[in-house]
Amino acid sequence: MDPRAQDVLLCDLCNTNPLQSYCEHCHINMCTNCVSKHVSGPSKKHNIVPYHLHSKFTQTHSKCSNHAEKDCKLYCEKCEIPVCPTCLSSGKHDGHTLFDVMKKLDSKNRCLRDDLEELETKIYPRYEETASDVRSEKAELEKNYGKLAIAAEQQGEVWHRQITAIVNQLKSDIAETKIKDMAVLEKHISEIMHRIVEIKQVILEIKNILDTNDISLTSTYKSRNNEFNQLSPKIKVTLPSLSTPTINTEKLTEMFGSLSSLSITKIRPLLDEPRLDATIDTDYTELYSVCCLGEQIWTCGRDKIMKLFNLGGKLLTSIKTRSGDIPWGITVTRDGYLVYTDPDKRTVNLVKNKKIQNVITLHGWKPRYVCSTSDDDLLLTMFSDSRKQSKVVRYSDFTETQTIQFDDQGRLLYSSGFLPKYISENRNLDICVADYEAEAVVVVNRSGNLRFRYTGHPSYTKKSFHPYGITTDSQSHILTADCYSHRIHILDQDGQFLRYIQNCNLRRPWGLCVDIRDNLLVAEWDTAKVKKIQYL
Known part of the structure; x- marks a missing residue:
């Protein structure tokens, strides 16, 4: 192994003593002193084995991508790649920090496990909760839009009833006005017909006097022509009109009710730490x-x-x-x-x-x-x-x-x-x-x-x-x-x-x-x- 590499693998917990043990449940490398502290911590299952016997230790080194016959036993921190002894001798990694590749693998695995735990226990559940909230909001929106449509229809029914009531009242008013107007005309025609009967009687009476040439009838006759010349005044009936103003659609819509503009507010959560x-x-x-x-x-x-x-x-x-x-x-x-x-x-x-x-x-x-x-x-x-x-x-x-x-x-x-x-x-x-x-x-x-x-x-x-x-x-x-x-x-x-x-x-x-x-x-x-x- 290259002398520049960190050959001594240190305990993950104290980072001071050489590691000697490995917890296969927690995936942690430990020295002898830290084993007792680890197992006495929060109640977990632990499986402590000698470091050289655990499965990670027995992993084979990967072959170098540039030198196929060589194993990569070191890891270059700056270049972020495994390197073999031939790579080191080339001088390309002079001055770079080098680690034992297996220790780096353990470190990377810990990062992966941390990411996995955060994804599974925190991030993913939050997304699931948000998706569920959106689905609920969508369902609620669907229901409420249905209610809006029903409300519009009910408002229309109310207006229809009101309009029907107005139309019926107008028809009733028209019928009542017609009866009054017809009664006036009936009375007037009755008066005229009565006069006609009287005039016919006077005509017959005059003709009878002229036919008989009776002096007594002639002397007692009194003319009623002046009376009959006073004709009753003519009656002119003006038909009532029904005002039908032009419908102002904009005003009608305002009176009926309108849909407010769509409002979507982005919910901004509170920070855990202001x-x-x-x-x-x-x-x-x-x-x-x-x-x-x-x-x-x-x-x-x-x-x-x-x-x-x-x-x-x-x-x-x-x-x-x-x-x-x-x-x-x-x-x-x-x-x-x-x-x-x-x-x-x-x-x-x-x-x-x-x-x-x-x-x-x-x-x-x-x-x-x-x-x-x-x-x-x-x-x-x-x-x-x-x-x-x-x-x-x-x-x-x-x-x-x-x-x-x-x-x-x-x-x-x-x-x-x-x-x-x-x-x-x-x-x-x-x-x-x-x-x-x-x-x-x-x-x-x-x-x-x-x-x-x-x-x-x-x-x-x-x-x-x-x-x-x-x-x-x-x-x-x-x-x-x-x-x-x-x-x-x-x-x-x-x-x-x-x-x-x-x-x-x-x-x-x-x-x-x-x-x-x-x-x-x-x-x-x-x-x-x-x-x-x-x-x-």
């Missing part, structure tokens, strides 16, 4: 809120200045509040304008082209936190001057359109104090409030009806749950900052706990938001840093 990708130092003494504007973030803290950074941590611009007071809540509108609350002045303000405009002024209430919705409305949490009431108010074009304060039993939805109540709208239009004082995340639907309260993971009972910041992502997850436990709770849209984010060196997480790629941005209260975390 990653800290970046840290931005904001230079506040205390940091309260963060919100995203594309690849940039707005921040506010214990200062009258609001700061805009890029994700590389560079300060891009600063805006001073109009009043010089500390802002509490910030958000960004769909058009990219900053909105901030000024509780001391009871105002909500819009920053447009670095100019500040007061857009909402409250009376008897102070605004606290704010979020912009998918409809470009504003949702505000606020508390009364007496600090005995709290509520959520929706503003459309800066006009109040909805108030959310009580449940369907008339009970207050939110705690009465002025402590933090961050707010966010989920993709399903639920309104999510992190109520610090109530130690709960309170979620209502768009109409303001209570859906659920989340009061922390049931198994976590050592400390109280103190939710501060809250945000939602493209998967409809709800993320809330548990400040004093230095962690983030991740919930599904129905309030079921999914996971913590707690291994990214978080210190007093306060405000939260997600960027356009669903990276989580955490405003840390006491360090005044914004941490960017990948968790999907």
Whole structure:
């Protein structure tokens, strides 16, 4: 064997002592000292044999592809090929690391076994599970499309019944109108026929007088011609018409109902271990809120200045509040304008082209936190001057359109104090409030009806749950900052706990938001840093 090769085969476990034994069940080479440790480990079947007797050892060496008569007893690590003594003498492998080919074979076999185990126990089952989920989704889709077709047919039947009822009512109205019109005409013709009879009688009477030439009859005759000349007025009957407006197909389709556009959402699983990708130092003494504007973030803290950074941590611009007071809540509108609350002045303000405009002024209430919705409305949490009431108010074009304060039993939805109540709208239009004082995340639907309260993971009972910041992502997850436990709770849209984010060196997480790629941005209260975390 070439002196440059590692002739002494070492134990796989300690990598120090020469190997002497082999476990045929676990496929591990061992020295005498490590055998006892191996067999006393986790309960497994072991079959320890002398290394030179196990089946792998007795394998024959492969012949060299370049020198057919030579055995390849060494393995070149750099060239990744078995080599024979003639190959070595050629100088092509000078300076290369060489191993005993059988030891390398064992190492490769271990890698193969590891790959096989991972494929069989982890990777393959995940693919099978995913395929099963897709098949289930496909079957469910097939069933639901059938339901849609039935719903369309049922809607058509409803319309047919309505149209039939309308047609029958019109026919009834036509018959009733006809009867009334015919009665009028019948009465009129009856009056005319009566006059005709009278006229015939007068004609006969006149003819009789003329024929008899009776002076007494002639002298008593009184003419009725003036009376008969007063003909009854003619009646002109105008047939009622049936209005048949042109059918507006587009409007008719809108009234009947239409199929919404197809929506396919890619489900992005949560990472087993969230990653800290970046840290931005904001230079506040205390940091309260963060919100995203594309690849940039707005921040506010214990200062009258609001700061805009890029994700590389560079300060891009600063805006001073109009009043010089500390802002509490910030958000960004769909058009990219900053909105901030000024509780001391009871105002909500819009920053447009670095100019500040007061857009909402409250009376008897102070605004606290704010979020912009998918409809470009504003949702505000606020508390009364007496600090005995709290509520959520929706503003459309800066006009109040909805108030959310009580449940369907008339009970207050939110705690009465002025402590933090961050707010966010989920993709399903639920309104999510992190109520610090109530130690709960309170979620209502768009109409303001209570859906659920989340009061922390049931198994976590050592400390109280103190939710501060809250945000939602493209998967409809709800993320809330548990400040004093230095962690983030991740919930599904129905309030079921999914996971913590707690291994990214978080210190007093306060405000939260997600960027356009669903990276989580955490405003840390006491360090005044914004941490960017990948968790999907």
